[in-house]
Amino acid sequence: MNTIAALKQGNLLVFNEVYYSWHKRIYYFILRKTKSPFIAEEVVQLTFIKFWNYRDSLADNIGVELQLFRIARTTLIDLLRKETVYQEKVVHVIANYTLPLDDLWGRLAEKELQHKLAHVLEEMPPMRRKVFEMSRFKGMSHQQIAHELSLSSRTVESHIFQAIRQIKHYLGLLLLLLVWLFPF
Known part of the structure; x- marks a missing residue:
């Protein structure tokens, strides 16, 4: 029986075979x-x-491998787009979040957030920190x-991605709380 036809009929054994045949290849891709x-x-x-x-x-006339890799590629693109949007929101909260002056607790929370952000930036490798600051604080x-640091664009993207991931990891629930309390 054709693999695609068996999948369309809901054959879990065939799905398991496809999974075990392709999951590692897709992972490494x-x-x-x-x-x-x-x-x-x-x-x-x-x-x-x-x-x-x-x-x-699923298309009957296209191989399982090609269809799986298409799905993986589009899934990756979607995931990276969502991550980029989330990262931009987090950075926006950090950079633009201000509280009324008469709100003592708010000012303390803002100071704490700024202190924690400064701390996580200090913990970053020097190049990652420099790239992140140039991107987010100088708007480059x-x-x-x-061009300025003699790096590839891909390396710059990687440094920014890693920096934001490190910030999210370090600040974690605090950022989620801020995003929830102060939606954009």
Whole structure:
């Protein structure tokens, strides 16, 4: 029986075979692109969920491999777009968040947030910190930073991504609380 036809009929054994045949290849494909095991795992999981959920719309005349890698690629793009939007919101909160002057607790929270942000920036490797500050505090584009520091745009993007991930990890719930309390 044709693999696609079996999947369309809901055959879990065939799905398991496809999963075990392709999940590592997709993982390493995404890992090569992102250099992030976390993102690679996430994309693989989402890819196979989508593959199963949309099995009725799989093309009969296109191989399983090609369809899986298309799904993985679009899933990665979607995930990176969502991450970029989230990161921009977090940075916006950090950079533009102000409280009324008469709010003592608010001022204390703002000072604490600024202190924590300064601390996490100090903990970053020097180049990552420099790239992040040039991007977020000086408003420079990736190309401008790359040119000034003699780096590739890809390296600049990677430094910014890692810096924001480090900030999110360090500030964690505090940022989530701020985003929830003060939506954009």
